[in-house]
Amino acid sequence: MTVFLLRRLLQASGVVLAMTLLVFLGVYAVGDPVEILISPEADQLERERAIKALGLDLPLWRQYLVFLGNALQGDLGRSFVFNEPALRLIFDRMPATLELALGATFLALLIGLPLGLFAGLRPNALRSRIIMAGSILGFSLPTFWVGLMLIMVFAVQCGWLPSTGRGETVTILGMRWSFLTWDGLAHMAMPMLSLSLSRIGLVIRLTRSGVRENMVMDYVKFARAKGLSPNRIVFVHVFRNILIPVVTVMGLELGGTIAFSVVTESVFAWPGMGKLIIDSINVLDRPVIVAYLMMIVMLFITINLLVDLSYSVLDPRVRLESRE
Amino acid sequence: MSATLEVRDLQTHFFTRAGVVKAVDGVSFSLNRGKVLGLVGESGSGKSVSGFSIMGLVDDPGRIVGGSIRFQGRELVGMAEPEMRGLRGNRIAMIFQDPMMTLNPVLRIDVQMMETVLAHEKVSQAEARRRSRDALGMVGIPSPEERLNSYPHQFSGGMRQRVAIAIALLHQPDLIVADEPTTALDVTIQGQILAQVQKLAAELGTALIWITHDLSVVAGLADDIAVMYAGKVVESGSVEQVLEAPLHPYTHGLIGSVPSRNRRGTPLQQIPGMTPSVINLPPGCAFRARCPRADGACLETPAMAELAPGRLARCFHPHVEAASA
Ligand SMILES: Nc1ncnc2c1ncn2[C@@H]1O[C@H](COP(=O)(O)OP(=O)(O)OP(=O)(O)O)[C@@H](O)[C@H]1O
Ligand code: SF4
Ligand SMILES: [Mg+2]
Numbered sequence A: 001m002t003v004f005l006l007r008r009l010l011q012a013s014g015v016v017l018a019m020t021l022l023v024f025l026g027v028y029a030v031g032d033p034v035e036i037l038i039s040p041e042a043d044q045l046e047r048e049r050a051i052k053a054l055g056l057d058l059p060l061w062r063q064y065l066v067f068l069g070n071a072l073q074g075d076l077g078r079s080f081v082f083n084e085p086a087l088r089l090i091f092d093r094m095p096a097t098l099e100l101a102l103g104a105t106f107l108a109l110l111i112g113l114p115l116g117l118f119a120g121l122r123p124n125a126l127r128s129r130i131i132m133a134g135s136i137l138g139f140s141l142p143t144f145w146v147g148l149m150l151i152m153v154f155a156v157q158c159g160w161l162p163s164t165g166r167g168e169t170v171t172i173l174g175m176r177w178s179f180l181t182w183d184g185l186a187h188m189a190m191p192m193l194s195l196s197l198s199r200i201g202l203v204i205r206l207t208r209s210g211v212r213e214n215m216v217m218d219y220v221k222f223a224r225a226k227g228l229s230p231n232r233i234v235f236v237h238v239f240r241n242i243l244i245p246v247v248t249v250m251g252l253e254l255g256g257t258i259a260f261s262v263v264t265e266s267v268f269a270w271p272g273m274g275k276l277i278i279d280s281i282n283v284l285d286r287p288v289i290v291a292y293l294m295m296i297v298m299l300f301i302t303i304n305l306l307v308d309l310s311y312s313v314l315d316p317r318v319r320l321e322s323r324e
Numbered sequence B: 001m002s003a004t005l006e007v008r009d010l011q012t013h014f015f016t017r018a019g020v021v022k023a024v025d026g027v028s029f030s031l032n033r034g035k036v037l038g039l040v041g042e043s044g045s046g047k048s049v050s051g052f053s054i055m056g057l058v059d060d061p062g063r064i065v066g067g068s069i070r071f072q073g074r075e076l077v078g079m080a081e082p083e084m085r086g087l088r089g090n091r092i093a094m095i096f097q098d099p100m101m102t103l104n105p106v107l108r109i110d111v112q113m114m115e116t117v118l119a120h121e122k123v124s125q126a127e128a129r130r131r132s133r134d135a136l137g138m139v140g141i142p143s144p145e146e147r148l149n150s151y152p153h154q155f156s157g158g159m160r161q162r163v164a165i166a167i168a169l170l171h172q173p174d175l176i177v178a179d180e181p182t183t184a185l186d187v188t189i190q191g192q193i194l195a196q197v198q199k200l201a202a203e204l205g206t207a208l209i210w211i212t213h214d215l216s217v218v219a220g221l222a223d224d225i226a227v228m229y230a231g232k233v234v235e236s237g238s239v240e241q242v243l244e245a246p247l248h249p250y251t252h253g254l255i256g257s258v259p260s261r262n263r264r265g266t267p268l269q270q271i272p273g274m275t276p277s278v279i280n281l282p283p284g285c286a287f288r289a290r291c292p293r294a295d296g297a298c299l300e301t302p303a304m305a306e307l308a309p310g311r312l313a314r315c316f317h318p319h320v321e322a323a324s325a
Helices: A002-030 A033-037 A044-053 A060-072 A086-121 A126-140 A143-157 A182-215 A218-225 A230-259 A261-267 A273-282 A286-314 A316-323 B047-055 B081-087 B109-120 B125-138 B157-169 B187-204 B215-221 B239-244 B249-256 B320-324
Strands: A170-172 A175-177 B005-016 B019-031 B036-041 B062-071 B092-095 B175-179 B207-212 B224-229 B232-238 B305-308 B311-313
Touching (some): A002 A286, A086 A175, A086 A286, A143 A261, A182 A230, A230 A261, B019 B036, B019 B062, B125 B157, B175 B187, B187 B207, B232 B239
Parallel strands (some): B036 B207
Antiparallel strands (some): A170 A175, B005 B062, B232 B311
16 A cells, blocks of 8 residues: 555656646746736836846746746745735635535535436436436536526526625635535535536436446346345445446546636636636736646646545455555 | 245246247246256256246346246245345345356455345344354355455455355255356366255255256256256256156257267267247247157147156157157
8 A cells, every 4th residue: 555655656746747847838838927027118227137036037947947946845936916925825715616626526426326326227217317318418518608597597586696706704724615604605506506517417427327237237136136125235235336436537527627617716706726817817927827737736636646545445356456 | 745846837038129038938847845956958048037037036128927936835926025035045045157246346245245144134243244154164165254354356256156155055045046156167166066065955955956058067966857948848857867768859969969978989969950049939849940850740839748757848759768668
């Protein structure tokens, strides 16, 4: 296990290093910060002083090394706009995005697993067909459209739910969370639902096909031959097997959910990382863009590692291999 | 003494889009306490479906459409599911063909054994565990206490089949249906398991239905034999009599194709032709196209007839001369 972890950490640092290079070059290609940072009225002397101060006179590889050295010390630069460390800005916004993405994933499992189970066990029932048609809808409706519709119905027409912001928050571990207050939950409801809709569809389809695959397997027939109750067969025997693909896929999807919550956050003015990055791109706030990209890379790596770990908890066959 | 199991004219059909598959269409046999019945036939002859019918485990689109299965005097055909579930794994157990597929890969052996105990008896966890461990020991698994904590993939095929057998034995059932349990294993393991099951069944007084397509397995194991062809039992009787003097032309051909029973030097005989598909089977004897004795009479479907005491066959022109010789 420790060997496995160490190897994964080594791989991860390699990936992060490669990403710093890509991000650095990518952002460098986006545009010249001098144009934005230094007022057009500044004279030649002031310009040169500023360029020197920002280290922009150095050759590219020297600039990269400086960037890397600072990054190692946790310094990804200061936001041009907010004049705050970029990393702190990101961290401030991260809880909002995390709770939205995790909430959406949780909701998807809460709704998708039972529906998928039902559809898999009774594939020919009318209700199953309706569920499957609904799951296709969940897949194919564009997120922003769903978000706008939700706002139209629940905020504008009915006036039940607030449509912007995070509402009341509670501070835990120095981070602000919405999901612990009723007001915060009310604010979360619509963005969470709109973000989870396609994931509900995904869970339903994964669960259904898992149930159908597993129910015809010999081990299910043998379990029936042992005289077990149908409930035990479905919820212990089959469910444990289905959980493996569902957890793997949903875990890997979590990274995407976080990265692509950009749309949902913009629609609902949810003050998360996605909203921040859109605003920063608009004003070419380079340090924030860099910090955001690095943060996303780290998140992906962490999530993949956690998925691998949980996978080996769920599937004993994998557990043995990693031990050997 | 009434028989442990009495199957009469069982019919199990599958209603598929392509037509009605008469997988089992006339199976009769009976089995007494502690006896072993060999159910023999080619692939697709309906052996497994017969076994699943007895277990009440015929899946859609299949259905038992006729006949009766009496187990210790109780009718199993049409029995309510909860009552049937009380018998399954308890009084009637089953062992499957492929040991790699019968155990749940993500549950530990102790979970899979103890749940079987607890499904039929209200005992403590500790007691269920103790019984599971004893059953593992009984089928010859070394250090059963530790092996309880293993997962199926940590066992070899032969060991997994032993675990399945141990599970079948947990409640000391009155009947075990063993569906080709050694076919997937290599020959030495096959022999060991065969001997072990035979010994345990005899000790516990369990009646055994041993399904196989291998006549030589049956010869050493079974008391009685029922030969199946295209969904029907075509011949039954005691092992000695049937193997010594088969009545039905199909059994005759089957025995001729077993190497050990041929005289040295004579070439192996083969039954010409192929097993007919049991979907939309025409009337008449299903063996007609392959039978050397077939004539016009065989366009009718022959009935099972008792040709000698305890000897039944389904044929218009049986090898009676051999039987009486
Ligand atoms: N679920 C099903 N749907 C349709 N037909 C089926 C189904 N299950 C079995 N059959 C048919 O029933 C017939 C008998 O099958 P069965 O499995 O009993 O044969 P078998 O004698 O056990 O053969 P084998 O030695 O290959 O195990 C086959 O023709 C098979 O195609
Ligand atoms: S009934 Fe006729 S075709 Fe069928 S086995 Fe007997 S002789 Fe052959
Ligand atoms: Mg079979």
